[in-house]
Amino acid sequence: MCVAYYLVKAGLRTLNIDQGYITAGTSGAGNGNIIVGNRQPGLLAELARRSLLEYERMGNGEMGDFELERNGSYLLLETEAQAEEARQLIARQEGRGLSLAYLSAGELAEAVPGVSAKLAGAVYCRDDCSLNPLLFLRALRRRIQDHGGGFAFYEKVGKIQRTPSGLFCVYTGAGTYRSPVVVDCAGVQARPIASLLGEQVPVAPNKGHIVVTEKVPHLRIPAKLRDWADASDSQEGEPVNTVIESTAAGNLLIGKSEAGTESSASVSLPTVRAILDRALRFLPCLREVKVIRIYTGLRPRSGDGLPIIGASAITAGLYYACGHGGDGVSSAPETGRLLSRRIAEGRSERIMREFAPARFIKP
Amino acid sequence: MDSDKLVVCRCEDVTLAEVLAAIREGARDVNSIKRLTRAGMGLCQGCICESLLEGILRAECGALPAAKAFLTARPPLSPIGVIDILNAKTS
Ligand SMILES: Cc1cc2nc3c(=O)[nH]c(=O)nc-3n(C[C@H](O)[C@H](O)[C@H](O)COP(=O)(O)OP(=O)(O)OC[C@H]3O[C@@H](n4cnc5c(N)ncnc54)[C@H](O)[C@@H]3O)c2cc1C
Ligand code: FES
Numbered sequence: 192m193c194v195a196y197y198l199v200k201a202g203l204r205t206l207n208i209d210q211g212y213i214t215a216g217t218s219g220a221g222n223g224n225i226i227v228g229n230r231q232p233g234l235l236a237e238l239a240r241r242s243l244l245e246y247e248r249m250g251n252g253e254m255g256d257f258e259l260e261r262n263g264s265y266l267l268l269e270t271e272a273q274a275e276e277a278r279q280l281i282a283r284q285e286g287r288g289l290s291l292a293y294l295s296a297g298e299l300a301e302a303v304p305g306v307s308a309k310l311a312g313a314v315y316c317r318d319d320c321s322l323n324p325l326l327f328l329r330a331l332r333r334r335i336q337d338h339g340g341g342f343a344f345y346e347k348v349g350k351i352q353r354t355p356s357g358l359f360c361v362y363t364g365a366g367t368y369r370s371p372v373v374v375d376c377a378g379v380q381a382r383p384i385a386s387l388l389g390e391q392v393p394v395a396p397n398k399g400h401i402v403v404t405e406k407v408p409h410l411r412i413p414a415k416l417r418d419w420a421d422a423s424d425s426q427e428g429e430p431v432n433t434v435i436e437s438t439a440a441g442n443l444l445i446g447k448s449e450a451g452t453e454s455s456a457s458v459s460l461p462t463v464r465a466i467l468d469r470a471l472r473f474l475p476c477l478r479e480v481k482v483i484r485i486y487t488g489l490r491p492r493s494g495d496g497l498p499i500i501g502a503s504a505i506t507a508g509l510y511y512a513c514g515h516g517g518d519g520v521s522s523a524p525e526t527g528r529l530l531s532r533r534i535a536e537g538r539s540e541r542i543m544r545e546f547a548p549a550r551f552i553k554p
Numbered sequence: 555m556d557s558d559k560l561v562v563c564r565c566e567d568v569t570l571a572e573v574l575a576a577i578r579e580g581a582r583d584v585n586s587i588k589r590l591t592r593a594g595m596g597l598c599q600g601c602i603c604e605s606l607l608e609g610i611l612r613a614e615c616g617a618l619p620a621a622k623a624f625l626t627a628r629p630p631l632s633p634i635g636v637i638d639i640l641n642a643k644t645s
Contacts, residue, residue, distance in 0.1 A: 211583065211586065212580055212581045212582065212583070212586040213580075213586075214581075214585075214586050214589040214590060215586065219586075219589050220589075325589060325590060329579075329590075342580070344580055344582070345582055345583075404636075405597060405633060440566075440592070456626070458628070458629050460639075460642075463639060464639060464640055467636050467639055467640055468640060471636070471640075477636050478635075478636055478637045479635070479636075479637075480635070480636050481633040481634060481635050481636070482630060482633065482634055482635070482636060482639060483596075483597055483599060483630075483633050484595070484599060484628045484629075484630075485628060485629050485630065486626075486628050
């Protein structure tokens with residue numbers, strides 16, 4: 192959707208084809224966190240930082256409200272070793288414009304009532320934001336339409352062919368659409384779409400579990416709680432680490448798991464246990480809360496964990512914006528902006544080299 | 555009765571007017587209506603409102619294939635304590 196938004200703004204005509212409605216994909220199912228502050232500052236953090244500027248610009252102006260909130264997040268530290276690592280990271284970040292602050296255990300307890308007294312402290316990432324993905328998708332759709340962009344919902348792309356004149360013919364069963372440019376933004380389906388044109392793009396589903404609790408207004412947490420540790424293997428079940436946040440309605444969302452390439456949406460009880468078990472280490476009061484829903488979503492993970500953004504090195508006119516894994520919300524606007532510049536003006540900004548499809552698909 | 559006073563989902567307090575707006579906007583399956591309006595996301599997880607949503611969508615748009623008529627089933631069947639999940643014996 193972001194790709195179409197920047198393309199129509201650049202004056203091009205677009206058609207978004209989706210097998211469902213705007214909420215059909217992972218974007219309609221995931222959380223809306225924009226994570227700028229990270230343990231490993233790098234390309235993803237840079238995409239997130241730039242995307243945040245775009246989100247802010249959109250939120251301030253034409254798009255209307257999508258509940259963009261600069262509420263920050265707490266990276267929770269369990270051990271003294273983690274605390275030391277965190278202090279070193281903050282020292283290295285000094286002067287780089289990222290606002291991270293170290294909190295002692297006492298300061299954390301004051302900021303987030305209910306956290307475990309056993310924690311060593313936390314890093315507060317002031318720039319981290321959240322938005323309401325549904326409102327954002329709706330706002331994008333309206334803006335794209337206002338600029339003349341079209342939509343074909345509930346149409347599944349089943350075949351793509353090239354005409355002798357170099358146009359793509361996209362067949363959905365309900366319609367046939369011709370265009371000189373096709374962008375593969377099919378999320379976890381990016382691979383089958385690319386294969387319609389004979390390219391093998393390495394995007395595979397990475398399943399995540401989220402546990403939703405009943406509404407607990409008395410336990411509303413002021414900012415997302417995140418685990419300093421990476422997802423690591425639980426005794427049984429899939430690798431998990433902790434993310435806890437309050438929704439606007441007052442439910443808590445407790446995550447999260449990272450499974451290899453599991454493409455079924457089924458819920459694994461051992462994984463849910465591992466998620467809850469770990470979350471209790473940070474927020475013991477969760478013990479008293481009731482779970483109303485457990486759902487899974489599929490993150491579109493690329494072969495090396497970085498998104499795939501840019502022109503195909505083989506098929507002229509084919510572009511990719513996929514493989515964003517667990518960071519698609521954090522990096523969507525900058526992905527759209529970069530790719531639309533490439534398509535509309537033929538200009539590749541330097542950072543795009545790192546995301547080039549050619550690292551996987553070579554002529 | 556006024557469609558903005560008629561509540562379709564009691565748990566999440568979603569009115570008929572909101573559901574109709576989601577359909578008018580383009581949603582043509584029950585899961586999309588759920589994601590757009592929160593109808594079906596409440597404590598009963600759609601036990602009460604799911605068939606209403608389906609009925610409204612049929613009345614507005616005609617016949618529906620099964621894939622569009624039902625909410626994706628999500629566990630648990632009814633609310634369960636965190637501690638009960640942790641203590642449950644794996645069968
Ligand atoms: C539980 C969970 C929590 C998450 N939380 C966060 C978070 O807090 N922050 C963050 O940055 N990221 C988060 N993510 C990751 C993020 O949601 C994804 O990276 C992002 O949504 C990917 O967007 P996308 O547009 O590439 O794919 P999608 O949103 O899946 O869009 C792909 C679209 O392509 C359509 N499509 C596929 N095949 C076809 C076809 N043949 N014909 C027509 N249409 C087709 C689909 O219907 C779909 O609408 C989370 C993911 C999960 C699972
Ligand atoms: S009535 Fe809709 S979720 Fe309970």
